[in-house]
Structures are given as structure tokens and as C-alpha cells.
Amino acid sequence: MHKQNMILRHKLFDRICHWFVVAAGLVTFLTGFAFFFPSFQWLGAIAGTPQMARFVHPIAGLLMCLPLMVMLVRYYHHNKWEKNDLTWMLAIKDVMFENEDKIPAIGHYNPGQKVLFRTFVVTSIALTITGIMMWQPYFAPYFEASAIQWAILIHAICAVIMLIFVIVHFWMATWVEGSVAGMLYGYVSRAWCKKHHPNMLNDPELQTNKQEKH
């Protein structure tokens, strides 16, 4: 794979999980966007017809949210809030403008990523619950009309919040070069770790490409 001494950042199972969520999420967001903004009904055409988009959306949504819950479990230990996370947050301006010497050292995930993680967890739980409440014809008939109206509203708010965080996620992943390769193939270089997640190198369970069996 690499002749260089590379560090394992994402295990194979997690990588498959992540890209599965991306694929299901793409279908979910495009079809959902079609209902939220009827003028953009053509985005839902990814499912074929508007009727098919309506049928596919809740299923694709579940296929997005359930693996996301698996990722919640798998990445939980990396996302605990730590003491110097606040100092990193206060130095967010230096992070964004790449004033490297002023950025506090962080581990596997920086506090920005931890906020993102929490947002994805909260919104996907809310989207699943409200989505089931409004799911015609299977579950909606069991709920009061007024409850469904609130479910539709909360579903839309959570979807917008999630989309904004997806955009931020995409923006940061493509900006910090090497991240996308890390999520695709699992490995990042030692220098990449030193620059972006220095404390990751102190992890006693650190794996390199020389160790993992293929």
C-alpha cells in the first residue's frame, strides 16, 4: 500500500460505514430537498419519479441514520470533551487562518469535529423519530394530526441543521488535505498527524501500515 510509515486513522469497517452513510445521505438529502423546496423537485428525480422519491426517502433516511448510530458507538471514545478543548475553541480564528504556532495541540479529533459529531448524533436521532411519525402509510396513521405537524417542522429544522454541518464537514475535509485520503484508504502520514492531530501520536494503541495485516 504505502512504502512510507503511515498511521492508521480509520479502520476498514468504519470507512465502509462512513461511505455508506455518504451514499444513503446523498439520496436522502436530494429527495428530502425536493419535498422541502417543491421548486427543486427535479433533485428528487435521482429516485426516478416524485412518487418514488417519496417512497425511497424514509428508507434511505434510515439507511443513513442507523450506520451513523454505529459510528456513534465506534467513535464515542475519540469524541469525549477534554480539558484543553476550550482553549482550542477560543483559538478558532488561528485554526481557520492557519496560524500554526498558535493552535493548541489536540488528539484524534479537535473540538470542532466533536461538535460536529454531537450535532450528527442529535439530529439523526431527532430525524429518525420525527421521520417515523410522519411516515405514510405505515406509521403516520397512529399519530395525532397536530403531532405530525410538529414532527414535520422539527424534521425540517433538523435536516437544515444537519445539511449545514455536512457542508462544513465537506469544506473542512477537503481543505485539510490528506483527510479525504485518510477516510478513503485509512492511513495518514506521520507529518499530517503532527500538524493536525499531534496528540494522536501519543495513543498507545496507535497502528501503522507496517502492523496491520491486509
Added chain:
Amino acid sequence: MSAQDIILSSGTSELTPAAQVRRKLSKVAKLFDATKCNGCKACQVSCSEWNDLRAPVGSFQGSYQNPMDLSSECWTLMKYQEVERDNKLNWRFAHSACMHCDDPACLTACSTKGAIVQHANGVVDFDSDKCTGCGYCVSACPFDVPRLDPIDQKAYKCTMCSDRIQVGQEPACVKSCITGALKYGTREDMLFIADLRIKELRKRGYVNAGLYNPEGVGGTGMIMILHDINKPQDYGLPADPKTSVPVKLWQDVVKPLGAAGIMATVAVACLHRITVGRNLVEEDEPAAFDHTHEDKSDKE
């Protein structure tokens, strides 16, 4: 009806309104006079006949009302509301069908462009070919009228026999009404007739008689004369129907704010990318395939 007659269409906003030139056409209305109704169900049967609807035969539920509720195959239902007055059973017959609101909540909530329309004559109609079966109209309607069909997953309701009124006939229910409890005409005429009738009823002792034409939905295309206007619940009607708060928040606040938020995030991301530039790592351990040492990126 022609496309020029559609004055309101679901899935559009004020920025791109439906055809407005025939907006001044006079609106029509169905007038139901509950004080004249004897519950014969002719309206219910003629609706089913004209519209070729055959709801499955139900079972006896202890009421003369049958079926017990509106459905995708029952667009007009004679409701036998049972009320107790002076220890006596009273029936409050209610001709139950779409109210054809001036400001229809179903149309506001609809997720699909053109699946719900309002014609220049005020009739609110569903386009089944466009309906996706999301059920937003079902939960949004303050009168609990639209129903999803269990087989084709499309929403259905009374069309006010738009195919009949298009060629100058009255709706099938009005045509078959034997007591004159149902009338049809321009909204102006119906309001005038209703006014005379209510004055007469009050003279005869029904001091609370009044017209049910709720303001909250901008008035309706089916107006009703009730024995007691202070108790619309007796007829199974909501006291103050209107487009609900969550539907309004969703359409008028979340959608524009959401669009602004999404676009602002994309704009900030692009600006940041252009101003700050690439975030590259200087590799201290060049890859074996890297012969030139020019490529300092960590791209694999």
C-alpha cells in the same frame, strides 16, 4: 378547467404566483342549511354515484352514520352527531365534505408543485397524477377532510364536482337534496340567502342561529347555517379552524431561513477556501515513489 383558472398552486410562493388574470371571477359556494336537513343521505349516495366511489361496506357501530368516517372512497358523509338537550337525544345532521377554504391549509402544506390547486371560482382541487402521497395535507387540514387511499397512496377529497360545475351544473349532492338543505350558486348569492334564512330562524325562536363561514381560513366555499353558531362542535366542526402554527412556521420561517443558512455556509466556505488557500502538510519522510521531491503534499 383551463390552466388560466388556477389561481393558487401548491409548491409555489409569492415570487412565482399561479395565473392571476381570472382572480376576479365570482366565487361559488355550497350552502348547507342544517335546520332543513333530515339526514336522508341522498347527498352521500349521489356523491358516490357521480364520482364512481364504492367504499367497502362497514359494520354496525351503534350509529345511523355509515360509514363512520370519510375515506378515499367516501367524499361526502352524512354525519349523525348525537347531542343531549334537556335529557333528550338530539341529532345534529352535518353534511360533511371538503369546506373549500379560501386560504387552504392543505395547499399550504403540500410538498409537491401543482398537486393541490385552487380555481378562480374558489374550488380547491387535488391533482392525483401529481400527488406523491406524503400525507402533509391530511395532517394540515383543520377539518380533517383529505384521506390517503390505502392502495394507490394518493390523497382524495370532495372536488365540489368540478367536472359538473365546469359545464354549469350544480354539484351532485345539491342536485339530489330533497329538502332544499343544500344550495349552490355564487358565494355572494349564497351569503345573501343565508342571511335571510338566519333572520327568519331567529324570528322563529332560534336566537343563536348563525352562519358558519370561519374567518381563520379566509371563509369557506361550503358555508353552513347552524341552529346554534356558538356550538359548532355539536356538528363535528372546529370552533376556530386555521392553518396551524407549525405549518406556518415551517413554510414562512424555516424555509427562507434554511435557504439563507445553507447559502451563507456555502459562501463562507468558498471565501475561506479562496482567501486562506490550501492546507498542505510538508512531508518529512518522502514517499518512495516520489522521485522529484517537488510534491510536498500528503496526497497519496
